[in-house]
Structures are given as C-alpha cells and as structure tokens.
Amino acid sequence: MNMLKKLTIVIFLISCTLQAQTYVKGTLNPAEDYSWIVLYQLKGVKQLYIKNVTITNGEFSIEFPKNAPIGIYRLMFSQQKDGFVDFIYNKESIELNFNPANPLQTVKFLTSEENNTYQKYLMENSSQQQTLDSLQVSFFNVQDEIKKAEIVNLYKIKLDSLNKFQTTYEAITKSYLANHFIKSNKKYYATQLFDSAQKYLNSEKQHYFDFIDFTDKELLNATFLSEKVIEYIFYLNGSEDVQMQNGLYKVSVQEVLQRLGNDENLKSELLTLLLHSFAQIENTILIDFIIDNYYDKLPKNLQDQSFLSQIEEKVKLAVGKKAPEITWEENGVTKKLSELEIADNYIVVFWSTKCSHCLSQIPKLYEFTKDKPNIHVIGFALEKDAIGFNNYIPKLQKWTNILGLEKWQNPVVKEYQITATPTYFVLDANKKIIAKPDYFENIKAFFEN
The missing domain is CATH 2.60.40.10 (Immunoglobulins)
Structure with a gap:
C-alpha cells in the first residue's frame, strides 16, 4: 500500500x-x-x-x-x-x-484569448486613428465651406466611436497584462479640427505622452516606452535646416529625460538607445550633447566605456570628424595627409584598377580636378600587386597616388572602413570630413554649388 x-x-x-x-x-x-x-x-x-x-x-x-x-x-x-x-x-x-x-x-x-483580444485592439485602433488623421489632413486642404462642415461632422462621429472603442477595450482587458499597453496606446485627439498643420503638430507633441505612465512596471519591462521615445524624438521633430533640426532633437531629448524622474536604470537604457540611434545617422553633435549632458552624469556603475568606444568607432568617419591619418613614401620622403597644405579642399578616393566602376569614374574625376588648384586629390589604389597601378598612374600625374597593397586587408583601408570602390571623402583645409559623395556626379555638384 x-x-x-x-x-x-x-x-x-x-x-x-x-x-x-x-x-x-x-x-x-x-x-x-x-x-x-x-x-x-x-x-x-x-x-x-x-x-x-x-x-x-x-x-x-x-x-x-x-x-x-x-x-x-x-x-x-x-x-x-x-x-x-x-x-x-x-x-x-x-x-x-x-x-x-x-x-x-x-x-x-489559435489559443490565448488575451493575445487575440490585444491583436484585435491593435488592428482596429490603428484603423480608427488613420481615419481621424485622414479627416484632419483633408480639412487642411478643403476650401469649400459645405465640405468642411461635412468633414467636421464626420470627425465628431468617428472621434466618439474611437473613444467608446477605447473605453470598451480598457474594460474588457482589466484583468489582462495587455491592459497596460492598451491604456498607453490611447492617443489624444482634440474635439475640434485644426486649421493649420503647425497647430496640429504642436498639439501632437504637447499631448504625445498624455496616457503613458513612465512608472508602470509592465511598460518598463517591455520595449513599449523605448519605441514611443524613438517615435517622439525622430518623427515628431523635423526640419530641413540642419541647425534647427539638431535644436529640435536636443529639446525633445531633454523633454523625454525629464519624464523619467530619478529612474537611473531606465535613463541609462534610453540614453544607450539614443546614442546608438544617433550613431546610425552619424549625428556627432547629438552624440556629444547626450554624452556631455546626460550619460557622463549617470552613476559610474551604469556607464559603459566599451559601449562609448564602439559609438566613437561608428562615427569616426562622420561628417565633421577629422579624417584618419594616411602615411606614404614619396621620393624617399615620408608624407602625411594631416601635414598637407597645398589646397583648400582635398578629395580622398579609394579605387582599384580592377574595378570597372572606378575605371569609368576616375578619368572623369581627374578631368574635373586637374585644373583646379584649390582641390587636391589623394588616390588610394587597392591592389594585389603594383603592375596595374604603375601602368595607370601616368594618367593621373597631378594627383597624389598611393599604392595600397593587400587590397581589403590594407590597414588604411580597414581604418577607413572601405567596403566598396570607388569610395570618396571630401575634406577641408584642416582635413575634416565635409562630405561623403557616392558618385563622381555628387562630387561635381558639391563643388559647383
């Protein structure tokens, strides 16, 4: 028994x-x-x-x-x-x-009522919000008063429908984890349509975080907050003027970080995300701004110096950075890129005699620059041996021509992170990178404009 x-x-x-x-x-x-x-x-x-x-x-x-x-x-x-x-x-x-x-x-x-409910909410919520946004855009462009009145009436009906929909889903998911995300997905809509895009954008920014609780543990344990922050900083703050755009970025970063209060762990994670995001678009101004004003002020245990080194490595070739050093021998004399003082601008081009695109673009670049004393070209040829290089450089007598043996394994090629030829860098007199054109036509346009 x-x-x-x-x-x-x-x-x-x-x-x-x-x-x-x-x-x-x-x-x-x-x-x-x-x-x-x-x-x-x-x-x-x-x-x-x-x-x-x-x-x-x-x-x-x-x-x-x-x-x-x-x-x-x-x-x-x-x-x-x-x-x-x-x-x-x-x-x-x-x-x-x-x-x-x-x-x-x-x-x-097929199972999970919670996921089914949340998925239905996301799909329907997106559809209803798109309808309201479309009505707002239509209102900007319509001049006829009768049509405007029709849009206003339809907007009120759709807004009432969205509010009821939101309330319903918040109620039926009260016992679900999804409820935290549903409440935070709510979007502010004014009761009246705006008559200008700028007023609408101002309202969007002002109310963007109205329904997001930065202290909600469930939101903190997901990527919800970080996705919202990225959307706010990069998609609700836009200008074609670079200086104004950077100003908008700075203000939006400040606004977001103020909402985090004293949560240093979350602040550290978001700053890491922002540094990575600005590194992706090579915005060194915002990277320096975030590091100097926020990252360096975190508790030491939340700072990662190896991560900062990775960020620096990613943007070392960004516009505004000083070009990495290039050293070569010329008639028995050691020369350095940093020490050249023969022009107002320099073009560093990485090319190869085995590259068909190069053999098409290099002659055009030479013709364009050969009679311009304010522009000097440093041609760095990626080669397995000197044969092709020695045969070709007599055509480029007014350039500084450097033979880069070992091709992709050449230390200079690695330092400049070259993955394709031709690759161009335009430098100012101080050897700072001022442009990274993709093609010869872009170089020509850059100097002509």
Missing part, C-alpha cells in the same frame, strides 16, 4: 510538472524557405535571447524556460524588416500562425 501511495504521488508530481511546462507553437503559411526561429524577451530597450529552434515544413515549437517572466516576447524568423511576431506571455501556452510575407497584419492566435 505504501508503495502504491508513493507511486501515485510520483505520477501526480510528474503530471503537475508536465502541466506547468508552457510553450509557443506556430505555423508559417506559406512555409517558404525559412529554417530557424528565435525567441526573445523584450525588456526595456533590449531583446534578451531565450532560445532558437528549427522550422520544419513551416512549423515550430519552443518551450518556455521554467519561471520565464510574463511580458512581451518576440519570435524572429528573419533579419529583414518586419521578420518577426510579438506576443504577450502570461503563463499560458500559445499557438499561432501567420504569413511570413506580412506577419504583423496576418498573425492569428
């Missing part, structure tokens, strides 16, 4: 363990050629790797680790844009399917 009881207990414990194991299963339809899928937890500004599995005939299954925290998770099946599906994990197994060509709009949850 005792043995039977023990066996019963063991079976019960095994059953409980099996029941406690949760998973996410899915089907890609059509399957196409996708062979793997990765599960991440989205936390703060980070994607935390959980595990990856293979996709077989379009199907996959991933078990969640024991004690996996609730929150937003991501299934990534491709590194290309939108090659992922996000979902809420709330201690329940999830089954879904989607079309990999358009996963965000086609995902269907």
Whole structure:
C-alpha cells in the first residue's frame, strides 16, 4: 500500500510538472524557405535571447524556460524588416500562425484569448486613428465651406466611436497584462479640427505622452516606452535646416529625460538607445550633447566605456570628424595627409584598377580636378600587386597616388572602413570630413554649388 501511495504521488508530481511546462507553437503559411526561429524577451530597450529552434515544413515549437517572466516576447524568423511576431506571455501556452510575407497584419492566435483580444485592439485602433488623421489632413486642404462642415461632422462621429472603442477595450482587458499597453496606446485627439498643420503638430507633441505612465512596471519591462521615445524624438521633430533640426532633437531629448524622474536604470537604457540611434545617422553633435549632458552624469556603475568606444568607432568617419591619418613614401620622403597644405579642399578616393566602376569614374574625376588648384586629390589604389597601378598612374600625374597593397586587408583601408570602390571623402583645409559623395556626379555638384 505504501508503495502504491508513493507511486501515485510520483505520477501526480510528474503530471503537475508536465502541466506547468508552457510553450509557443506556430505555423508559417506559406512555409517558404525559412529554417530557424528565435525567441526573445523584450525588456526595456533590449531583446534578451531565450532560445532558437528549427522550422520544419513551416512549423515550430519552443518551450518556455521554467519561471520565464510574463511580458512581451518576440519570435524572429528573419533579419529583414518586419521578420518577426510579438506576443504577450502570461503563463499560458500559445499557438499561432501567420504569413511570413506580412506577419504583423496576418498573425492569428489559435489559443490565448488575451493575445487575440490585444491583436484585435491593435488592428482596429490603428484603423480608427488613420481615419481621424485622414479627416484632419483633408480639412487642411478643403476650401469649400459645405465640405468642411461635412468633414467636421464626420470627425465628431468617428472621434466618439474611437473613444467608446477605447473605453470598451480598457474594460474588457482589466484583468489582462495587455491592459497596460492598451491604456498607453490611447492617443489624444482634440474635439475640434485644426486649421493649420503647425497647430496640429504642436498639439501632437504637447499631448504625445498624455496616457503613458513612465512608472508602470509592465511598460518598463517591455520595449513599449523605448519605441514611443524613438517615435517622439525622430518623427515628431523635423526640419530641413540642419541647425534647427539638431535644436529640435536636443529639446525633445531633454523633454523625454525629464519624464523619467530619478529612474537611473531606465535613463541609462534610453540614453544607450539614443546614442546608438544617433550613431546610425552619424549625428556627432547629438552624440556629444547626450554624452556631455546626460550619460557622463549617470552613476559610474551604469556607464559603459566599451559601449562609448564602439559609438566613437561608428562615427569616426562622420561628417565633421577629422579624417584618419594616411602615411606614404614619396621620393624617399615620408608624407602625411594631416601635414598637407597645398589646397583648400582635398578629395580622398579609394579605387582599384580592377574595378570597372572606378575605371569609368576616375578619368572623369581627374578631368574635373586637374585644373583646379584649390582641390587636391589623394588616390588610394587597392591592389594585389603594383603592375596595374604603375601602368595607370601616368594618367593621373597631378594627383597624389598611393599604392595600397593587400587590397581589403590594407590597414588604411580597414581604418577607413572601405567596403566598396570607388569610395570618396571630401575634406577641408584642416582635413575634416565635409562630405561623403557616392558618385563622381555628387562630387561635381558639391563643388559647383
């Protein structure tokens, strides 16, 4: 009898363990050629790797680790844009399917009422907001008073519908984790249409964070806040004037950081995200502004000097930075780019005698610059040997011509991060990078304008 009881207990414990194991299963339809899928937890500004599995005939299954925290998770099946599906994990197994060509709009949850509800909310909310935004844009452009009145009336009807929709979903998801994101997805709409785009934009910026609680732990544990911050800084603050654009960036960064209060951990994560984002567009002015005014003032344990070094490496060739040194021998004399004082502007071009595009563009560049004493060209040729170089340089007598052996492995080529030829850098008299044209035509336009 005792043995039977023990066996019963063991079976019960095994059953409980099996029941406690949760998973996410899915089907890609059509399957196409996708062979793997990765599960991440989205936390703060980070994607935390959980595990990856293979996709077989379009199907996959991933078990969640024991004690996996609730929150937003991501299934990534491709590194290309939108090659992922996000979902809420709330201690329940999830089954879904989607079309990999358009996963965000086609995902269907076969289990998980919470994810189904949240997905329906996102789709409908997006549709209703687009309708209201379209009516506002139409109002800017319509002159006929009767049509204006029709737009105003329709706007009021649609706004009332959106408000009721929002209230309904906040109520039915009250016990869900999704409720935190639904409340924060609410968007402010004025009761009256604006008669100018600038007034509308001002209202958008003023009320952008009205429904976002920066102290909400569930928002902090997802990437929701970071995505909102990026949208606010980069898409609601625009100007064609570079100086004004940087001013708008600075103000928006200040506004966002003020909302974080004393949460130094979140501030550190967002600053890291912003530095990475500005490095992507090579905006060294904002990088220096963020580091000097905010990052360097974080507690030392939240600063990452290796990360700052990576950022500096990414933007070392940005416009405004001094060009890396180039050293070469000329008639037995060592020469340096930094020491040249023979022109107002310099063009450093990385090219090769084996590159068809180069052989098309280099003669044009030579003809354009040969009689311009204010422009001097440094031609750095990526070659395996000196044969082609020696045969070609007599055609470029007015340039400084440098033979770069070892091609892509040449130290100067690596320092300038060259991945294709020809690659151009335009420098001022102090050897600061002032332009990085893609083609000869861009160089010509730059100097002619």
